[in-house]
Structure formats: C-alpha cells, structure tokens
Amino acid sequence: MGPIGIFDSGYGGLTVFKEISNLLPQYDYIYLGDNARVPYGTRSYDTVYQYTLECVNHLFDMGCHLVILACNTASAKALRSIQQKDLPQRRDRRNVLGVIRPTTELIDRFTTSKHVGILATSGTVNSQSYVLEILKFFPAISVYQEACPMWVPLVENNEMASAGARYFVKQHIDRLFQQSNAIDAVILACTHYPLLLPLIKEFIPKHVQVISQGNIVAHSLADYLTRHREMESLCTKGGNKQFFTTESIENFNEKAGLFYGSKVEAQHLDLMNKGVSCRKI
Template sequence: MGPIGIFDSGYGGLTVFKEISHTLPQYDYIYFGDNARVPYGTRSYDTVYHYTMECVNHLFDLGCHLVILACNTASAKALRTIQQKDLPKRTDLRNVLGVIRPTTEIIDRFTISNHVGILATSGTVNSASYVLEIHKFFPQIKVYQEACPMWVPLVENNEMDSPGARYFVKQHIDRLLQQSTEIDAVILACTHYPLLLPTIKEFMPKGVQVISQGSIVAKSLADYLYRHKEIEALCTKNGARQFFTTENVENFKEKASIFYGLPVEAAQFDLTHKIP
C-alpha cells in the first residue's frame, strides 16, 4: 500500500492537487515537481516522455500505485505511451492517469453552441490532444485553440496582477475569440492558468464559461477510485502530504505556497544527471 502520486513539470499541478486534496482529504499524497527541467511545453515528445516516465518511476519507487499527471503537456505528450508501452510490462498493479480526458469527456455540459475554445501552452496546442479527445467524444463540437506562451512565466514570476499580465491575457483571449463569435466555453488547458482567473474573467465576454480543470479532475479521480476497488484498496489513508522537487527547496517552498494556497515543506530529489 502507498500514497497517490501527483506529478507536474513545475508548480501548476499544485492547483489540481489543491482540489484533489480538498475533495479526497483522507488519502495520502506525494507531489513531485520537476521544476529544474521546466518548461516541458517547448520540449520534444521524446524528451517529455522520458522526463515524465523518470518521475513516474520515482513515484512508483516511493510506493505509489496510482499517479496523476497533473500537467497538460505530460498528459498530451507522454501519457498514452506510458499507458500502452510501459505499464503493460510491469508485473505489479500500477496506473497513470492524466488531466485531459476528465475535462474533454464532459465538455458538452458547458457548451450550447458546440463551439469550444482552448487556451494552452504551445506544446499542448501543437499536440492537438484536446481537439482529438473532444472529437472522440463529441464529433459535432468545433474546437479552436490559442497558445499563450507568456502566461506561465507571468504566473511563475508572481506577475499575475501586473500590466504585462493584463496585456497578454487580453491579447490571447481576443485572438481566440476572433476565430469564432460562437465560442461559449473556454477550457484553461494549463494548470498555471487558474491563478490568472480574475484577469481572464475580466476580459472574457459575458456568456462565455471559463473552465478550470482542478475540480473536474478531482471529481473524476473520486469516481475512478470508486469504480476501481483494486487500486483504491492500495491507497493509504492517513491524510499525509509530501512534496518533492528537482529544484532548490527554498525556491520551491516559496512559489508552491502560491499555487497550493498553504505553506508546504519539501525535499529535493536530483534527476537531472540521469537523462542527457
């Protein structure tokens, strides 16, 4: 038995972890942030896969039977390979889940016009993962994407309320909505973006729903554990929280508290020497 693992390339996954730990507080969790190698969004599929799998294996080594990729780039570029190539080779019971499917499989609840917008990193947009997943469930929905390369640096440098943030948020919302006047639902397809939510809502027209992933992923995880008793039985329940980072611990603690909403204690784990 062991905790549930939560992985992200940086800090954004803490917004998802915050919702998960609120919805399912009884479980033990380990959060792993590969902050030393962020950003993942600009890296190749192969690199993202290797980095992600390395961190997932570390979480497995720490006793996690279930790992959530609380990172859109890792979910887009690595999850399918991990599920199809790596997990079947294991003789023990392990699983890895992502954040894209929980959102896309219920997107029809948020749109009347069947025109949906995606705000994401360049890596997630280029992967077309949201387009493919939405069309898999709802072929009638038209999907429009806009990459927002400046949003993550603004959040990670605590510039969410700056004039620069307002400029780039408005710029990318305008570019997205120019693609279709019928968009009535927009997915924030990056876990950093909820910290920009007040500014996003300021520039988003009334009648357009803005969808954050955290609560959706948390509810999906609760449903998964209910349906998969064999995995749920392996998840320990002491309400414990642990945080690991590949970066400087003090830097991580300072920034992580902004995303998680509470002070955190963390330990460093060095992975950078293992992959060129």
C-alpha cells in the first residue's frame, strides 16, 4: 500500500492537486514537480516521454501504485506510451492517469453551439490531443485552439495583475474567437491558467463557460477509485501530503503556495542519483 502520486513538470499541477486533496482528503499523497527540467511544452515527444517516465518510476519507487499526470503536456505527449508500452511490462499493479480525457469526455455538457475553444501551451496545441479526444467522444463538436506561450511565465513570475498580463490575455482570447464567434465553452488546457481566471473572465464573452480542469479531474479520480476497488485498496489513508521538487526547495516553496493556496514545504529529489535529499540547493 502507498500514497497517490501527483506529477507535474513544475508548479501548475498544484492547482489540480488542491482540488483532489479537497475532495479526497482521506488519502495520502506525494506531489513531484520536475522544476529542474521545465518547461516541458517546448520539448520533443521523446524527451517529454523520457522525463515523465523517469518521474513516474520514482513515484512508483516511493510506494505509489497510482500516479496522476497533473500536466497537460505530459498527458498529451507521454501518457499513452507509458500506458501501452511501460505499464504492461510491470509485474506489479500500477496505473497512470492523465488530465485530458476526464475533461474531454464531459465537454458535451458545457456546450450548446457545439463550438469549443482550447487555450493551451504550444506543446499541447501542437499535439492535437484535445482535438482528437473530443472528436472521438463527440464527432459533431468543432474545436478551435489558441496557443498562449506567454501565460505560463506571467503566472510563474506572479505578474497576473500586470499590464503585460492584460495585453497577452486579451490578445489570445481575441485570436481564439476570431476563429469562431460561435464558441460557447472554453477549456483552460494548462494547469497554470486558473490563476489567470479573473483576467480571462474579464475579456471573454459573458455567455461563454470557462472550464478549469482541477474540479473535473478530482471527481474523475473519485469515480475511478470507486470503480476500481482493487486499486483503491492499495491507497493509504492518513491524510498526509508530501511535496518534492527536482530544483531549489526555496524557489519551490515560495511559488508553490500561490498555486496550492496554502504554505508548502518541499524536499529535494535528485533524479541523477535516484535518491531523496532534504538538503537545500
């Protein structure tokens, strides 16, 4: 038995983890942010797959039987390979889930016009993962995407209230709706973007539903654990949360609270030496 693992390339997955831990506080969790190798969004499929697999294996080694990829890029570029190639080779019972499918399989509930917008990083847009997943479930829905490369740096540098943030948020929302003014639902397909939600709602048409993933992923996980009792029985229940980063502990702790909504105290994970260290770097 062991905790549930939550993985992200950096800080953004903490917005998903916050919703998961709020809905399912009874479980133990380990959060791992691979901040030393961020950003994932601009890297190749092979690189994202290798990085993600390394971190997933570390979480398995730390006792996790179930790992959630709380990262759209990792879900888009690595999840399928891990599920189809790596997990079948293991003799123990492990599983890895992502954030894209829980969102796309429910999108029909949010749109009347059947025109859906995606705001995401360049890597997620280029992967076409949201387009393919939505069309698999709902072939009648038209999907429009807009890459927002400046949004993540704005969030991570706590510039959400700056003039620059207003400029880039408005710019990309305008570009999205130039593709179709019939869009009535927009998915924030990056776990950083909920921190820009007040600004996004200021510039997006009032009738449009803006969909953040955290709450959807949390309820999807709850449903998964209910349906898969064999996996649920392997998840320890003590209400404990641990945070690990592959980069500076001080930097992680300083920024992580912004995403998680409360103070975070992390430990350092050295991927090169495959060991956990509490030293400050």
